[in-house]
Amino acid sequence: MESNYFQNIVNVEYNRKNDKYIEYGTAGFRTKSDILEHVLYRMGLLAVLRSKAKRAAIGLMITASHNLEPDNGIKLVDPAGEMLEASWETIATILANVQDNDLISMLTHISTKENIDLSAPAMVITGRDTRKSSPVLLNAALAGIRALNGNITDLGLVTTPQLHYVVVCTNTSGAYGDPTLQGYYSKLATVFKSIRGTEKNNKKYTSVLQLDAANGVGAIAVKEFQRYLKGALDINLFNDGSGDLNHMCGADYVKVQQTMPLNIPSETNVRCVSIDGDADRVVYFYVDEDNKFHLLDGDRIATLVAAYFKELLTTSGISLQLGLVQTAYANGGSTDYISNVLEVPVACVPTGVKHLHKKALEFDIGVYFEANGHGTVIFKDTAKEIIKNHAKNENLSEAQKAATTKLRDVIDLINETVGDALSDMLLVETILHAKGWDIIEWEKSYNDLPNKQLKVSVKDRNIITTKNAERYCLTPVGLQEEIDKTVSKYSRGRSFVRPSGTEDIVRVYAECENSSDVCKLATEVASLMY
Ligand code: NG1
Ligand code: ZN
Known part of the structure; x- marks a missing residue:
């Protein structure tokens, strides 16, 4: 019965035309656009299965984010607007790499193993960025979805966070918002205008x-x-x-x-x-x-946001646990400030927002940002309830009331599903406005340590393995000792290396007290790679 169900998916137009192994990484599949067509077709198929498995709409976004024009990529979005579950990343990698002849049997295997009811309806919400290759890749994905009779809502040109937003709105029957770009x-x-008022x-x-x-x-x-x-x-x-x-x-x-x-x-x-x-x-x-x-950068945004929430919680008299999540790329100056001045608990996790998001879920209010500016704030449902109920309390002082109302309203300004440049920008603008700060005032909160990132091309980047949220290099054996020796020569020095998940390179990060030394430190550590 299952093999019958998949019999229409054979489409020579989307046969695999190259042998390159491709992996669903921290940001989905991402590589040169001209080798992606068969992957998009297969992800169209997989999105239908995921939708049936979850009995909900799934998102499919075509983008390579900050990469240059020749690249492209695809990521799937799970029902609550979150990144695809890790076990399905593995399934996606397997499906993208099977030989054409094995495609039907692999789809059959996935459906059986995941216990998917193939008669269930499927809905896939698609979107793409402005790359020249995106329309062709979208057509490949749509062909895959149609081959398995999935329903499609194509949003056309959208930002990644807009797609995440529409997915969660669709699956919550509009409770999170109207499932359209409008x-x-x-x-x-x-909400931005109402918090800001007329001034x-x-x-x-x-x-x-x-x-x-x-x-x-x-x-x-x-x-x-x-x-x-x-x-x-x-x-x-x-x-x-x-x-x-x-x-x-x-x-x-x-x-x-x-x-x-x-x-x-x-x-x-x-x-x-x-x-x-x-x-x-x-x-x-x-x-x-x-x-x-x-x-x-993202560290500055995270600290600004965490300080603002801390202030609102203190003033309103609401007791909720606020926490901040960073990666090893966070500037040491920001980590010191968060721990010692803001006194907000701070956690460090491996690169990739899915790791930050997961850790942030442990707090009532979790603020997470990568230094590169990717992040957001998430709230436990119970925390939202507590804030809403507190706002109804008639015995609050004027100051308590104002802080509680702001806290309640600002939640609507935040795209909790994923880091969203535009929503984050509106949040920063709201905080700066509330404080009456220009950008110079904002910068005064703490001093960043001078820092430098380098990319190093090596034969096989995967020989580098790390632990302790990527801050310690396990292999090649001896490299960490060399890094430690180099770093110890620099005041407040810190450096680490890790293989990129999105490019075929190793990244080197270095920071130290003196700006005149930081390039030297980064270059010295990079040279250890040869
Ligand atoms: P890689 O290439 O694994 O370092 C980069 C960013 C991540 C994340 C992903 C996804 C840095 C150092 N790394 O990952 O933070 O944003 O791209 O886009 O900025
Ligand atoms: Zn991006």
């Missing part, structure tokens, strides 16, 4: 900001958002899609190069924002009077 813009803009500016805070959209799909979203945010936030849009995607612009470029992106005017002390190619990462920056570049 629903997304309207939900965020409405656009406050003390040092002004409502003007420069936004670099990486020439990606985020530019389309920002243009639409500008209509909804009119009168509250004045966004000047650059890298709006007319130039090359992620080329010398976007959040990853700005974070790693620690420099201004192309096209943003160098105006002194003006707040600037960069998002990445699929708008799930955001970083802030500015140039000072001496034309010096200042970066306020």
Whole structure:
């Protein structure tokens, strides 16, 4: 019966045309776009099975985020808007790599093993970024979904977080919001405006900001958002899609190069924002009077947000456990500040938002950000209930009431499913506005240690294995001792190496007290790899 069910999936157009082994990594499948067509077809098939298995709508996003134009990728989104469950990542890898002749038997095997009722309905919500290869890859995925009679809602050009949002809204019958792009813009803009009130500016805070959209799909979203945010936030849009995607612009470029992106005017002390190619990462920056570049990255956003929540919890008198999750890439300056000044518990986990998300679930309110600007805040349902009920308490002081109402409302400004550059940006803008801070005030909270990231090409990056949230190198044997020896020569030095999950390289991270030493430290550690 099962093999009958799969008999229509044979489609020579989507036969595997190369032998390259491909793996579902931290960000789904990601590689050169011209070898991905069969993978997309198969992921269309798999999305239908996942939907039947979960009895819910599944998301399928085509993007390679901050990678350059020739790359592309695909990730599946689970029913609550979260990343695909780990055991299905393995299934996805197996399915992407089987020979064409074995495809039907593998699908049959998956259905049996996962106990999937093949007569159940299936719904897949698809979206894509602006890459030239995305329409062809989308057609391959749609062909796969149709081959198994899955229902399709194609959102067209969307940011990754918008797709996650529509998936969760669809599966919660609208309880999280209206499952449309209009629903997304309207939900965020409405609460943003209501928290802000009628005053656009406050003390040092002004409502003007420069936004670099990486020439990606985020530019389309920002243009639409500008209509909804009119009168509250004045966004000047650059890298709006007319130039090359992620080329010398976007959040990853700005974070790693620690420099201004192309096209943003160098105006002194003006707040600037960069998002990445699929708008799930955001970083802030500015140039000072001496034309010096200042970066306020994911660590800065995390600390700003955690401090704000801590203040609201304290003022409102609500007792909930707030925690912050980082990776080894978090600047040592931020970790010291969180632990010693904010006194908020901080955890360190391996790279990849799924690890951060999972850890953040352990707190009532979990704030998590990668240093590169990918992150969000999540709330336990019980925490939301406590906040809502507290807001109804008639015995609160004015200050308690105001803080509780803000806490209750700000939840709606946050895309809890996944890091969302635009929602995160609105949250930062809300906090800066509430505090009456310009970007310089924000930066004053703590000092970042000078830091540097390098990419090293090696024959086989997987010979490097790590433990302790990637901060300790297990193999090659002896490498960690060498790193320790090098690091010990630098005041407040720290460095680690790990294989990238998205590129065929090893990443080297280094930080130390003296900015004049940091490149030397990073280069010395990189040289240990040869
Ligand atoms: P890799 O290539 O595994 O380092 C990069 C980012 C991750 C995450 C993924 C997915 C750094 C150092 N690494 O992973 O944080 O965002 O891409 O996009 O920024
Ligand atoms: Zn991204």
